[in-house]
């Protein structure tokens with residue numbers, strides 16, 4: 001069924017991912033050092049966690065851990081980097097938390113988003129290990145369905161929050177939301193066209209590069225853009241919407 005495997009030429013992308021995550025982590029640590037504001041510290045903590053987890057999983061994959069061979073019933077053998085799912089299981093809820101806190105979302109909404117997200121990653125993992133192409137595609141469909149519902153809930157939550165946000169917070173939220181939607185929608189596309197989908201349009205080498213670029217942009221790029229806006233993050237919830245008269 002599943003046997004250990006050694007990384008091939010795609011290893012180069014895993015090392016670049018490892019270095020990129022390390023640099024992102026150091027950047028967040030350096031910039032967050034000595035920050036006193038509670039809200040700001042919270043955002044730094046989240047993004048430091050995200051890059052720490054991603055750095056360790058990339059390092060694991062680059063050094064040959066977290067890769068396995070899955071043999072399908074028809075004899076096809078697929079190289080699957082399962083360590084990605086361990087990374088994503090923890091980092092994607094944290095990235096959603098960034099946006100939820102920015103929009104002052106309530107607890108129920110945060111739990112709903114995280115629940116959908118964990119379901120999405122878990123069903124994707126099942127798909128990655130399924131032994132027949134048809135079931136892999138079915139699980140991909142279920143996971144993608146969860147992603148679409150998640151994005152729908154997210155967009156609804158953020159637009160509901162918009163009127164009570166300051167102009168600066170609203171515009172930051174909307175930029176990050178758009179970035180997240182575009183990047184996150186690319187993951188299932190790479191997956192189904194790559195090794196996991198068995199369709200084989202994208203070989204493992206290119207697939208590993210694509211996930212690396214997506215991961216770096218969705219974690220380090222997204223986090224850096226968020227944390228550049230100290231003024232917005234420190235004034236969250238204070239005087240938001242106060243420019244408009246109360247009705």
Ligand SMILES: *C/C=C(C)/C=C/C=C(C)/C=C/C1=C(C)CCCC1(C)C
Pocket residue numbers: 088091092095120121123124125140143144147184185187188191215218219
């Ligand atoms: C830092 C890592 C991020 C932002 C990862 C995001 C991952 C996804 C949105 C993955 C989604 C998937 C599907 C919707 C279906 C196929 C399996 C996945 C897990 C690739």
